[in-house]
Amino acid sequence: MRLFGRKDGEDGTGGHGTGGPGAGVPVFWAWWQEARPRVEAVVAAGDADGxxxxxxxxxxxxHPGLVWELAPGKEAAHALVVTAAGDAELRPLAHRWARAAPEGDLLWEFHPSRQADxxxxxxxxxMDGRTVELDKLTLGLRVPRDGSRVDVSAYHPIFGELDEDIRMEATLLALDWLLGEDDVAxxxxxxxxxxFEPIDAVAAAHLPAVVADLASDLAPGPGxxxxxxxxxxxxxxxxxxxSARHPLRPVDHPLLDRHIEITLPYRHRDEGGLPAVGSLSSLQSFEDRLTAGLLDRRETALLAVRLSAEGLRIFHLYADRDGDAHTWAEELVKGWNEGKARVQVSDDPAWTAVAPFLT
Structure with a gap:
């Protein structure tokens, strides 16, 4: 039995009450411990409505924007998936839900995104009263010049009978099953x-191999x-x-949902406003300390982008809100002596602050 929950309209509260993002996670797992026997009973009975x-x-x-799905497990009999369904703003919450899940057993495992099947x-x-058979889905595949993603044109014989939104919903669901939701992102x-079927269309089953080749070409070596x-x-x-980390994708760091912007004014600059001799060594010394601190926080903080212009060096970091990166950054800038350094912290689960640099 494969079931999908509904993705309802958001109520503006974020589904977190006054406790902030993730405050409802322990409440869910307390509920699960109590409700699990009833869940298993309705699953065994094939009672989708129940x-x-x-x-x-x-x-x-x-959160009212999250979607649940019951699917066959990889190791367990059943997988409960609670997913953001492509909503980058909600992805960290889904991963916090999964991080707090009980250890999987023979019956249950838990995932924050749809898994490849x-x-x-x-x-x-x-879909909209029509049956979509994935073995009839074909894809036109094109890797753009930058070679970092594959563009997909999806065709199914019944797409002509579906409206545009339903065609897209069916395509996204099929891609999630073929690759896994995170690899789609x-x-x-x-x-x-x-x-109309693309001239160069191939069976949808070939998509994982194409993506695997692309990933192997772009993957950095160990370390x-x-x-x-x-x-x-x-x-x-x-x-x-x-300079921007490449590739730079929020899906690779789903728990790093807090943006930390460090701005350092530098005293010595060239005619274009870029750093000149006299400030370069100070900037490098600061970055060395920054890098060392990030190594100590490699699981909870990341330097995404650094840039220099008009007398300012700006570092864009992303961090887990449950870590200490924001307080550490504020301490780090206290030693800067070429002007007033600033640290600005904001919630940014979709990494909008570095959107021009995302790949």
Whole structure:
């Protein structure tokens, strides 16, 4: 039995009451401990409506935008998935839910995103009263020049009978089963459901192999970091130099939902406002201390982007809200003596502050 919860409209409260994001997670797992026998009874009876009556309010209490799914487990008989369904704002909450889950057993395992199904091509599902058979889904695949994602044109013989939104919903669900939801976010770029089969279409079952080849080409070696060096201009036309982690994708760091922006003014600059001799060594010394502190917090904080322009060096960090990175950053800048350093902290689970640098 494969079931899906509903994704209702958000109520503006975030589903967290006054306790902040994730406050409902321990409440859910306390409920689960008490309700598990009833859940197992309705699952054993094949009672889809009964299961929905139990899980809908419990998951909605976490956040009304989350979606639950019951699927076959990888190791256990059943997998309970509570997913953000592609909503980057909610992904950290789904992962906090999974991090707090009880240890899996023979009956249950828990996931914060839909998992790839090795038998996806054998699956069927109903969409707007129509049956979608995945073995009839074909894909046109194109890797753009930058080579970091694959664009997908999806065709199914019944797509002509479905409206645009339903075609997209069916396509996203199929891709989640083929690759797993996180790998869709990681490796798939533009998604276009079409009503005429692309000339170069291949069976959907080939998509995981194409993505695996792409991932192997881009993966850094053990212990390596890759950075992209970029040049541009500020709004006023001044030169801007930046370096961004590559690839830079929130899905790779789902618990790092707090943005920490460190701004250092530097005293010595060239005619374009970039750092010059006299400040370069101070900036490097600060970055050495920053890097050392991040190594101590490698699971809870990350430097995403650094940039220099108009007399300012700006570091964009992302951190787990449950860690100490924000207080550590505030202490770190106290030793800066070339001007007033600033640390700004905000919630940013979708990494909107570095959106131009995402790959």
């Amino acid at each position: 299961l929905a009556e139990l899980l809908d309010p419990a998951v909605s209490a976490l 090795p038998r996806a091509s054998e699956r069927t599902f109903d 990681r490796w798939v770029g533009e998604i276009t459901p079409v009503t 390596e970091e890759q950075w992209a060096l970029l040049e541009g201009q500020t709004v006023s036309g001044a030169p801007l130099h930046a």
